[in-house]
Amino acid sequence: MVRRVTLQQLRYLVAVANFGTMTAAAEALYVAQSALSRALKALEHELGAELFVREGRTVGLTAEGSRVVRLARTVLDTVTAIEDIGRPVGTVSEPTLTVATTSTLAIGHVARLVAAFAAEHPEAPIEVTRHDGREAVLAAVRAGTAAIGVADTPGPGDLRSHRLAETEVVLVSPPDTRLPEPVPWSALHGLPMVLPGRGSERRSQFEAMFAEMGVRPLARSEHNDRVNWVAGVLNGEGSLLWYRDVAEDVFGDSASIRSLDPPLWRGIMLVCREDCRERSARLFVDLARRGGVGEPHAD
Structure with a gap:
């Protein structure tokens, strides 16, 4: 049987995995939530597998869903690389900006920041990776697997931190x-x-x-x-x-x-390495700081 899986469906799938809710993904993609939902249901039908676990307004991935998301990222990265062939050097797409955060912040503060960043800088690809707790987020930034981290305060001494909210x-x-x-x-x-x-x-x-x-x-x-x-x-x-x-x-x-x-x-902070030089990371930090707060609320 020939399966008709489209690149649009794969982009929608990755967006939902990044943002954690259909609402946030639809806002980031500038599509109606109903259209997004229909496309993903069609994808599940084509693959003959359930990709999502839906509880309330949040969306998690099944084991099969996680596998498809990994493959979708590879396909989309490959398509981007093919599209770059023949372009002048100055127009080659930027590397994907990776933002590490916790699962809770991924469906809240980070989802809103990523949507705003995508709207302001559509040329800069961005992805969100989820980690189990603050220390895991900081470890990802230290290891270089993420350029940006968003987690609970306080900030560590070895990373540059900005209070966001x-x-x-x-x-x-x-x-x-x-x-x-x-x-x-x-x-x-x-x-x-x-x-x-x-x-x-x-x-x-x-x-x-x-x-x-x-x-x-x-x-x-x-x-x-x-x-x-x-x-x-x-x-x-x-x-x-x-x-x-x-x-x-x-x-x-x-x-x-x-x-x-x-x-x-609880305070929310953005962290990055002192030697972070990526253009997209600097743009993200600038956007986040413009939406941050000043002095902390008194407990």
Whole structure:
């Protein structure tokens, strides 16, 4: 059977893998979300495989989806190289700018930055790689596998860092969860919660924070995959601590989102190597700094 897979479908697939939501990918590609969704459903039909795991408004990749994305990137890079043949040297496409970040920031702050960068610099290809925690993001920048990193503050001493924004950490709960607004930290003691997997960097941060506040939530569900975090809340397994902007975008009206008392804020930073000379990286840093904030919010 001859399969009719198009380059447009592959570009759409890679964009969804980069941005984490159909909405963000459609905005970056300047296409209607309905058109994007139809093209990807057609791709799944052509391949005879499910490529996505959909939970709420987030989109994760199945094992087969991850494999197809890797192949799609290779195909698109090859097509770009072929198109460059015969062009004057000065017009050869720029190398792809790689931005490393966490899965949470990839579907929030980074998705918006990448969409703005693509609109302002359509000639500069860009991709987003997702990592499990802040230290993994910093390691990717140090190793040179990513020119830019976006992660939680504080900044490390060996990399150049720029503060971009500050976001509130909120409690996301199933709609029928009875809690006051705002939620005192003491209410988290014994509260069923969806938590990162044991041994992960994020889980260690949570455990230290709970110890500082003198609370011990009940770990009802433990995963490192953000899609499973969303599913845990939607299925009523427990509550989740997440960034407000991401939670509101992902859950909408499907969950209860409450502030904590006292409130918890986290800074978001951009990092790059001191010797970073890539033109596209400098342009991205400039764009990000223009959208950053000044002094941090007082906890």
